[in-house]
Amino acid sequence: MNNQIIEAIPHHPEADSFDFQKSLERLKQALFCHKLLIAGTTVLTIIMVIMYMSAFPASYQAEVVFFAESPTDGPREEFYRNWNVFRSNALADEGIMMTSSVIVSQVVDDMELGYDDVYHSFMGHVGYLWVESTIGKAYRKVKFSLFPTNQEYSLTPEEFERGKTIISFKDGIILQPVPDANVAALIARGPSPRIADIVNRMADIYITERQNRLIEEAEAAYLALEQEVDKAQDRLEDVEGRLETHYEENSMLLGYEKEKLQMNSWMELQGGIVETEAQLAYIEATLSELNRQLELEDENVVGSRVLVSNSARITLRNQIVQLQISLVQTKLRYSEDSPEVAEINRQIDAITELWNNEEEDEVAQSTEMVSAIYQSLESRKSVLMSELYGVRANLATKRQADSNMAETLRSLPRKINATQQLERERSMLSLTYTGLSDRLTTAAISLATIASAPAAMRIVDYAEYPERPYWPNKKLLLLTGLILGLIMGVLAAIIVDFIYGRVSRYHLSANSSNNAVYAVVSRDTKFMRQLYALPEQVEGTQRKLLGKL
Structure with missing residues (x-):
């Protein structure tokens, strides 16, 4: 019994895989049929490479190596902690400032550089060729005549040339930090070996400008601090003068020592007044008792x-x-x-x-006489009256002194408040003056030693004249053009072979059908010309096509 399953769609194994052999044979036939196309494409590519090398200037490269202080240098940081001039920026920040327009424009002006002396990018040089070409000049002339600019200020040719030079020069500058190191290379590219002098000059200008910037910063800090110190000194002298006047007006030659003594004296005076009042009360009570006894006692x-x-x-x-x-x-x-x-x-x-x-x-007979008790009471009363007058006078004097001293002491809080305000103001101004003076001393030290200060960034190695341009590499470009031309020619041959559908012996020999080739006839070029009568301008194309048959 036949167990084979009948399929609805017949299976063709040759359709499931790529036939490398036939594809390779087809590629060989395409290459053999279109040899002139491949050769022409290759030659055209090489010609374009040669035109590129001729039209675009060579690029030379030079580099200056910089060294920056490590931000984690503990001993140096501790030594120069309060010296505000000895500081460094990050390499990225230094790179931005080093390649800024200020430095670049100064280099351009100092070395009198033109557009032909600086690096040209591909598109920049294409634009330059367009602008300098006759067609480009004519186009710009027509454009400006049809669409005139309404700007109030227009650049002169010299300013336009200078700006173009600065922009192109900046495009050719790269600051490349070295990984895991405090070293960076300033790389500059240009159309001539003079780029070494240019980049060396740029490095020197930046180091000089950096030092000048630090000097200007130190001078500005010194002048600003000097003005602030003078202002603080004037204010401090004014407060000290007012404090001295306050001391003189209030007789505070020794501060509050006199007031302390007055306070002690006033406390003692208060105690004396209390004692005198007690003594006066005692005398008055004694006199009252004596008067009572005198009223009870007979005089005789x-x-x-x-x-x-x-x-x-x-x-x-x-x-x-x-x-x-x-x-x-x-x-x-x-x-x-x-x-x-x-x-x-x-x-x-x-x-x-x-x-x-x-x-x-x-009583049958009596004799009267002055009473001794009465006389003693009268004598005691006279003594107490004298003491009473004295105690009253003493009390009045003490009360007057207490009133005067109390008036003086009542003004003491106001004096203390005014004195404390002046002392507080003087203390704050003294701290301000001391702090500014310390900063002024630091600024003076920085300004005096900045010329001999160890720079945070130094030039390690200057650029040398390059022996050859780093671009274009003619051998590499020609080899690349050759390879690229061959590849493009092969691709063009394959495309043409697929698009071009005439039957040829190569197609027939590679045909996978069962059609057999029985004979190959030779071509008759003269007969073909008479038959088709092609125009003269396509005669060359005809020859190529007939040659492929």
Whole structure:
């Protein structure tokens, strides 16, 4: 039994792969048929290369090597920490400043460079050739006549030439840092070996300009700091003058020492006033007590007296005895609560009261004299009155002194505030003056030593005259033109072979069909000319086509 699967679409293995052999055979046939096309394309390419080498100037290259101080140089940085002139920029920044228009224009002016002395880029030189050509000049003339410029300021030919030279010169300058090093190469390109002198001059100008820039910076810093120091000094002298006047007006020759003594004296005076007031109160209280005692004390007292029994008291005593005898007799006849007994008791009480009021003795003879106690109290009073007047006068004097001193001390906070403000202002100005003076000293040192300062960037190696131009490399260009021409010729031959569809023996021999070639007839050029009668201008093309058959 047949297990073969019948496919809907027949399988052709030759369609699944690329036939290298037939393709190579087709390529050989195309090359063999179009030998003149390949040769012509190659020759044309070489001619274009030769025209390029002839039309475009050669480019020479020269380089100057620079060395910059390392930004991580600790000892150097510590030594020159406060010397503001000893500083360096990054190589990238130095490259921008080195290739700036200021340096380039100075080099162009110093060496009197023209456009023919500097580097020409491809498009720049093409534009230059166009501008200098007769066609380009005519085109520009027509364009400016049809579309005139309305600019208020137009460049002169000299200015235009100078600007074009500067721009082209900058295009040919490259600052190339060396990786992992503080070294960079200033590479310049130009149309002649003179580029070595140009780039050396450019390096010298930049180093000089860099040093001049630092000198100008140091001079500007010194002048600016000097002006600020003078201003700070004038302000400081003004504040010191006002402070001195303030001290003189307030008698503050030793600062606040006098006020401190006055404060101590005022505190002592306050204590003295309190003590004097206490003493005055004591004296007044003593005088009040003395006056009270004097009011109670008699001025005169009895010096001596003779006492005898009081006769009235004896009489009243006898009457009391008689009434007591009469009371006993009456009680014998009457009861205790009888009116008679009560009357006798009343009389006894009245006479007894009179008897009690009478002195036992009476003065029969007396002699008066001044009281010693009264006299002592008067003497004490006189002494205290004298002390009172003195204490009052002392207290009044102390109070007046206290009032004057209090008035002086009340103005002390205002004086202290004014003094503190002046002292604060003087302190701030002193710090400003000291800081500016230190900076001025640094600027003076920098300005004095800048000529001998170790530059942060130095030239390691100057450029030498190049032996040969680095471009164009004629051998390389010719070889490249040859190879490129061959490649383009082969591509052109293949394209023409595919486009050109005439049957030839080469096509028939390479035909993959089953059509067999039985014979090859020779061509008859004369017969072909008569048959087609081609124009004379395509006669050359005819020959080429007939030659391929």
